[in-house]
Amino acid sequence: MDTSSTTIEWVLSELMRHPHVIKKVQKELEDVVGLERMVEESDLEKLELHPVAPLLIPHAANEDCTVNGFHIQKASRVIINVWAIGRDPRAWTDAERFIPDRFVGSNIDVRGNHFELIPFGSGRRRCPGIQLGLTVVQLMVAQLVHCFDWELPNSMLPNELDMSEEFGLTVPRAKHLLAIPSYRLHK
Numbered sequence: 001m002d003t004s005s006t007t008i009e010w011v012l013s014e015l016m017r018h019p020h021v022i023k024k025v026q027k028e029l030e031d032v033v034g035l036e037r038m039v040e041e042s043d044l045e046k047l048e049l050h051p052v053a054p055l056l057i058p059h060a061a062n063e064d065c066t067v068n069g070f071h072i073q074k075a076s077r078v079i080i081n082v083w084a085i086g087r088d089p090r091a092w093t094d095a096e097r098f099i100p101d102r103f104v105g106s107n108i109d110v111r112g113n114h115f116e117l118i119p120f121g122s123g124r125r126r127c128p129g130i131q132l133g134l135t136v137v138q139l140m141v142a143q144l145v146h147c148f149d150w151e152l153p154n155s156m157l158p159n160e161l162d163m164s165e166e167f168g169l170t171v172p173r174a175k176h177l178l179a180i181p182s183y184r185l186h187k
């Protein structure tokens with residue numbers, strides 16, 4: 001599945017729509033990495049980037065069970081609507097807004113321990129590629145934001161960027177992101 005590339009495209013899109021956030025990430029990277037070199041994998045642990053992906057794979061119950069008061073009959077197909085959980089106002093303040101800072105000082109992570117944020121699923125059938133996925137997404141996004149300034153084409157304003165989704169097993173952008181990079185490192 002194209003989960004890593006889809007996530008990278010969404011993160012970049014959200015960053016393009018929030019220029020103050022991209023500036024903040026650039027500043028954070030500048031402080032850690034400087035402007036003389038690209039980002040290295042060993043720099044990542046010092047950074048606070050948070051990828052998300054609104055999907056899970058259908059599951060089936062092996063036996064009758066009760067979860068949180070809901071009876072689930074053996075062999076039922078269970079679909080977890082992570083997309084809706086990510087927008088649930090009971091779990092998130094200003095759920096529809098992209099506020100990466102909401103995770104600063106919070107203990108919520110993406111590894112399946114906190115059910116309000118499970119982009120990799122949770123439990124035994126959780127994504128086994130989580131570490132590779134996180135590393136690839138963080139390194140790519142950090143690299144793209146650190147090495148380049150980004151502009152939307154035809155003087156498009158950030159809030160004019162079309163954020164339509166194409167629904168399926170994965171949820172990519174309906175139209176690919178088109179953005180113009182300009183190199184910003186000194187080397």
Ligand code: HEM
Nearest residue numbers: 003004007053055056057119120121122125127129132133
């Ligand atoms: C940002 C990147 C990625 C995201 C967001 C992601 C997300 C997911 C999700 C949500 C599931 C379903 C979990 C569930 O139903 O509970 C899954 C399953 C899976 N993922 Fe990933 N994934 C990513 C990257 C990768 C990579 C890089 C690999 C392999 C190298 C991988 C291999 C798998 C496999 C094999 C499964 C099926 C596991 C099973 O059914 O037991 N994923 N992934």
